[in-house]
Each structure stands twice: as structure tokens, then as C-alpha cells.
Amino acid sequence: MGGIPSGCRITRRETPPPLSGRFGFIRAREYLRRDFAYRCAYCQIHETRAGGPEHFSTYHFQPRSKGGPVNDYSNLYWCCTGCNGFKSDHWPTEIEAAGGYRYADPCREQDYGAHFVEEETGRLVALTNCGTYHLARLRLNRPSRLVARRERSEISQRLMTIRDLIAQIEHRGVFMTEAQAIVRISEVISTLESQLATSIPPFI
Numbered sequence: 001m002g003g004i005p006s007g008c009r010i011t012r013r014e015t016p017p018p019l020s021g022r023f024g025f026i027r028a029r030e031y032l033r034r035d036f037a038y039r040c041a042y043c044q045i046h047e048t049r050a051g052g053p054e055h056f057s058t059y060h061f062q063p064r065s066k067g068g069p070v071n072d073y074s075n076l077y078w079c080c081t082g083c084n085g086f087k088s089d090h091w092p093t094e095i096e097a098a099g100g101y102r103y104a105d106p107c108r109e110q111d112y113g114a115h116f117v118e119e120e121t122g123r124l125v126a127l128t129n130c131g132t133y134h135l136a137r138l139r140l141n142r143p144s145r146l147v148a149r150r151e152r153s154e155i156s157q158r159l160m161t162i163r164d165l166i167a168q169i170e171h172r173g174v175f176m177t178e179a180q181a182i183v184r185i186s187e188v189i190s191t192l193e194s195q196l197a198t199s200i201p202p203f204i
Contacts, residue, residue: 009112010036013035016028016073019072024070024071029058031073033047040082042138043082044200056081057084058076058078059078059087060077063090064089082139083138083140101129101133102134115134116134118202122149149200149202151199152202155195155196155199156202159193166182166185
């Protein structure tokens, strides 16, 4: 397991138009998609791995029912249907928050690597009270996300093996048949890298 990173995981770069009205926040949709790199703010599943953007929504980090601002872009997140449903309009009580039991805010702090880490099995393990609360409420170790993290690890391992093979071939001196092998291996690498690009990122 690595050290605890500094800063925040997600940096907002988009500037949406003024949001107003009861449903003004909906206009932030495309800006959020870009800011969150087309991934869920919580489980980090990519849209392409979750059935497309129709399985995501514009979501209020602090629920409107719990005093969260409706049209403040900093309170809006891009969230998959699963995480949205598990979090719903739940918010920690004052007593829970005082004990550190709260949701981690990836736009203001590190969550992965600071409040919880990923084991080799793909399971996320809490490091803090915040991590304990966050993982349990959002069910970030639900089967579908465990499978996604394990698949990413397998792809990464295959890529490492192929890159090592290419390095060994190049080190010996490339002959014609080996050059052809490198071309084929490079094609496989490109395919795996494409799959890896939309996998849940590793935080170990």
C-alpha cells in the first residue's frame, strides 16, 4: 500500500453558465461529465463500463433536503445510478460528523489513498472513520465494483508482461521475425491500454 497523497482527487476546470431555478442544476450535466472525466465521483466507474451516460446523473453532494445548495456547481457531482441510489439524500448527523464519520469529498480532499486504500484483491479498506462511513454508505465493495477493479488489475498485469517481453526482444537485437512479433505485441498492448483507459483507476 502506498503513502497518503496530498491535495484533492478531482480538480474542477469547467465553468458552467449561471444556474438558477428549481432545476437549474441540470444544465451543468455536460460540464460535470468533463470535470469528472466521465466517471462516477465515488466508485470511479467509467460511463462506457456502466452502460453509458444514461446510467449517470447530476447529483448534489450535500443533499438539498439537508441544506445543500441547489445550483452551486461546487455541490454538484457526476454520479452513477448505483452510488446515487445508495447515498440518496442521506447525510451524517452532527454527532456522526463530530466523530469523523462523514462522506469524503474528492473535490476538496483525497479520498482514495487517504481515507481508504485498495488491497490486491480489489477490496477497499478503510483507514479512517471517514473511510469506514464512506465505504459502508456507498457500498464501494459491492460485487460489480470488486469485479471491475480486479479486471483492471489483470489487464495491468498482462500489459506489464508484454512490455517486459518487448524489452527483452529489443535488448537482444531485433531480427525480422522478432520485428514482426513486436508489431503484433504492440497491437495487443494498444487494445489492452484502450481497455485500461476506461477501467477503475488503481489506488493501492
